[in-house]
Amino acid sequence: MISLRKHWNRFWFEAVSPDNLGLCRIVLYGTMFLYYVLTPWLFPSWGYHEDFVPWGSVSRVFWSPVWLMSVLHLPPASTQMIQAMQIVWRAALAFSCIGLFTRISTVASFVLGFYLFGLPASFGRIHHQEHVLIFSFLIMAFSRCGDAWSVDALIRKARAGTIPPPPVISGEYTWPVRMIWVVIALTYFAAGVSKVRHSGFEWVASGNMSYFLMSQYYHVSDADPLTSLGLVLARGSVLPHLLAASGVVLELALPIALFSRRSRWFLVPGAASMQFGIAMLMGPNFYQMIICQLLWVPWDRVVARITHLGEHGYRYAVVYDGACGLCRQTIGVLRSLDLAGKVEFLDAVNEWPGIEKRFPDLDRNQCLTNMQVLNPQGKKYGGFYGYRALAQVLPLGWLVLPVLYLPGIPWIGSRVYRFVASRRHQGACPLPNFSQIPK
Amino acid sequence: MTSPMPKDHPSHARLFWTAALVTVAVMWVVFAYSVAPEMIAKAYRGESLSIFNRLIAGQANHPLTEYLADWSRLANKVSFGLGVLVAGVLLALGLGSGEPGSAALESSSAIAISRPRLLLVYGLGAIIFGGALADLVRDTEHWPFSQYPMFSEIQQSKTYSMLRLYGVVERSPLIEVPLDSNLYLQPFDNSRLPPALQHALRENRLDEGVTDCLTRYETLRRAKRHDGPPLVAMRLYRLTWTLDPSASNVDRPDRKELLTEVPPRREGGD
Numbered sequence: 001m002i003s004l005r006k007h008w009n010r011f012w013f014e015a016v017s018p019d020n021l022g023l024c025r026i027v028l029y030g031t032m033f034l035y036y037v038l039t040p041w042l043f044p045s046w047g048y049h050e051d052f053v054p055w056g057s058v059s060r061v062f063w064s065p066v067w068l069m070s071v072l073h074l075p076p077a078s079t080q081m082i083q084a085m086q087i088v089w090r091a092a093l094a095f096s097c098i099g100l101f102t103r104i105s106t107v108a109s110f111v112l113g114f115y116l117f118g119l120p121a122s123f124g125r126i127h128h129q130e131h132v133l134i135f136s137f138l139i140m141a142f143s144r145c146g147d148a149w150s151v152d153a154l155i156r157k158a159r160a161g162t163i164p165p166p167p168v169i170s171g172e173y174t175w176p177v178r179m180i181w182v183v184i185a186l187t188y189f190a191a192g193v194s195k196v197r198h199s200g201f202e203w204v205a206s207g208n209m210s211y212f213l214m215s216q217y218y219h220v221s222d223a224d225p226l227t228s229l230g231l232v233l234a235r236g237s238v239l240p241h242l243l244a245a246s247g248v249v250l251e252l253a254l255p256i257a258l259f260s261r262r263s264r265w266f267l268v269p270g271a272a273s274m275q276f277g278i279a280m281l282m283g284p285n286f287y288q289m290i291i292c293q294l295l296w297v298p299w300d301r302v303v304a305r306i307t308h309l310g311e312h313g314y315r316y317a318v319v320y321d322g323a324c325g326l327c328r329q330t331i332g333v334l335r336s337l338d339l340a341g342k343v344e345f346l347d348a349v350n351e352w353p354g355i356e357k358r359f360p361d362l363d364r365n366q367c368l369t370n371m372q373v374l375n376p377q378g379k380k381y382g383g384f385y386g387y388r389a390l391a392q393v394l395p396l397g398w399l400v401l402p403v404l405y406l407p408g409i410p411w412i413g414s415r416v417y418r419f420v421a422s423r424r425h426q427g428a429c430p431l432p433n434f435s436q437i438p439k
Numbered sequence: 440m441t442s443p444m445p446k447d448h449p450s451h452a453r454l455f456w457t458a459a460l461v462t463v464a465v466m467w468v469v470f471a472y473s474v475a476p477e478m479i480a481k482a483y484r485g486e487s488l489s490i491f492n493r494l495i496a497g498q499a500n501h502p503l504t505e506y507l508a509d510w511s512r513l514a515n516k517v518s519f520g521l522g523v524l525v526a527g528v529l530l531a532l533g534l535g536s537g538e539p540g541s542a543a544l545e546s547s548s549a550i551a552i553s554r555p556r557l558l559l560v561y562g563l564g565a566i567i568f569g570g571a572l573a574d575l576v577r578d579t580e581h582w583p584f585s586q587y588p589m590f591s592e593i594q595q596s597k598t599y600s601m602l603r604l605y606g607v608v609e610r611s612p613l614i615e616v617p618l619d620s621n622l623y624l625q626p627f628d629n630s631r632l633p634p635a636l637q638h639a640l641r642e643n644r645l646d647e648g649v650t651d652c653l654t655r656y657e658t659l660r661r662a663k664r665h666d667g668p669p670l671v672a673m674r675l676y677r678l679t680w681t682l683d684p685s686a687s688n689v690d691r692p693d694r695k696e697l698l699t700e701v702p703p704r705r706e707g708g709d
Contacts, residue, residue, distance in 0.1 A: 013551055055626055058651070124627070124631040124632065124633075131587075138563070138567070179563075186572075190587045194589075195590070197591070199591060206593060215682060218680060220629050221628075223621065
């Protein structure tokens with residue numbers, strides 16, 4: 001029993017860094033934001049399912065609230081109200097993805113998502129695509145998923161300055177991802193149990209799968225099959241049974257992936273493939289559930305692998321004014337954004353002798369006035385142009401890099417930089433007295 | 440020289456409990472589906488031990504098959520419960536089998552989380568998994584909890600039956616088209632609309648529901664959200680097909696039973 005307890009605690013509360021949870025947050029909310037914004041537009045033949053606004057105009061004759069909607073006495077809202085909720089919900093998904101106001105945005109993602117997902121389910125039939133999402137949003141809302149890889153974390157680091165805070169590890173960063181895993185595994189397991197309970201071995205041995213494959217081509221589903229391959233398979237004598245057997249086995253076996261890393265390599269892609277196969281052969285799509293399978297990926301290791309690759313080869317150098325509070329905050333943020341380890345940060349106040357030896361062309365006063373960036377070839381960039389050079393090596397900078405090259409932007413950027421730099425003379429961040437700076 | 444495995448080695452305990460559970464499960468299956476029906480039959484005929492014979496006293500009103508069916512239902516429920524229990528215990532016992540790094544287990548076994556937060560996590564888990572397991576065990580659905588019953592029932596019939604709306608393009612001569620594209624009545628689709636119409640039928644408000652569908656169809660058509668023809672009326676049919684391996688009869692159901700039409704056809708029409 002002691003061993004079991006240890007395993008239990010390790011599974012749920014192993015002390016780890018917040019990186020994986022933060023990255024899972026980005027993956028979950030980012031993919032769902034894109035999914036719910038883009039699919040109605042890109043795939044109008046079935047993507048209208050992901051636009052909840054039309055439900056506001058459906059007659060109340062069809063309203064048959066699902067259990068929790070009924071218990072909470074939630075009525076069908078008007079079109080305008082649903083539209084407003086959907087806009088806020090999508091914004092909450094985006095904010096949750098980038099980790100801005102993370103607690104509020106994740107709670108809003110869950111609460112509004114719960115209502116929006118419950119609406120269609122209360123008009124006739126429950127589809128099961130969003131169940132895992134609802135629980136994932138609920139779990140994330142209670143978690144500390146904004147502690148890393150978030151704008152909130154960047155703001156905290158900016159406030160802390162260049163001094164990197166001690167690395168935090170906690171069980172807080174393990175349980176949310178594990179709980180989502182269990183939700184996913186339990187969902188599949190329950191579907192497998194339902195088949196065994198209602199139909200037993202007959203589900204595999206009878207002509208059941210052939211029937212399902214054929215009937216779906218009579219326009220009975222929420223989406224028509226993507227191919228006509230299902231009809232071909234339905235005519236086979238062995239393949240339908242094999243499909244049925246592999247489906248049930250996969251569903252019942254998915255909980256094993258919770259405990260066995262090796263089995264994850266085939267069970268998780270197997271489950272995702274099965275659902276993609278259902279869309280291909282039968283029509284109903286479970287894309288949200290397929291996307292949720294991405295949360296099995298150890299994203300912290302993936303990123304570590306990528307950044308490890310970046311540690312080799314060329315590096316940029318940033319020389320900044322270490323006596324300036326604003327500069328230190330900026331460097332704190334830049335350091336966090338340097339995922340690939342391509343940038344070396346050098347303090348012109350406290351590390352000048354070493355800097356001078358490596359870069360004899362650098363002028364110290366210039367470094368203390370404008371942040372200087374040196375590329376691997378030794379070319380020097382100051383102020384706005386320094387930021388633009390950095391945008392080439394900071395992954396997040398790639399998003400804005402094209403904009404920084406637009407005509408007029410360098411002119412505006414340089415003036416904004418000079419405006420901010422000149423303000424350093426006032427308030428809490430005066431330029432240092434050069435006579436007091438250590439030589 | 441290798442040291443012998445200690446008696447309390449975890450793998451021994453796992454092996455013991457696994458073997459015990461499998462043995463119990465096998466014994467139950469043999470008893471429930473082989474021994475017990477035979478015992479019931481003997482007791483029904485008064486050929487068993489007197490203590491068992493006395494348990495069955497309704498031979499005059501209930502045939503043997505009824506007793507056997509009752510037992511079968513009970514046995515299935517118990518089997519299912521035991522199956523879930525065994526699966527859960529086996530999973531729990533197998534916790535450590537796949538994860539490497541058992542040496543690190545000792546140091547990482549302490550919970551690295553504050554007590555109030557720990558209670559919160561357990562509370563959250565109890566709600567999520569309690570609800571999910573309750574529905575799973577009881578075979579019920581309480582959205583957002585579910586036993587995920589989709590496609591779980593055996594369907595061996597050669598026929599398929601469903602409600603479908605048809606659009607009446609012209610009354611005389613009658614021209615009607617099946618509204619089988621999901622785009623015609625969005626946000627409804629062919630999966631969600633029939634049960635919604637069934638609901639309206641149960642509420643005796645079917646015409647109101649079909650009228651809403653007609654309005655929706657026309658609104659979407661005018662907004663160019665689909666390319667269906669303009670309609671003068673809408674009909675609801677119950678369709679029955681004999682399934683064809685190539686689905687070639689999808690537009691020619693075997694039976695079409697008209698349930699309602701809106702706006703209602705006037706006398707002497709078409």
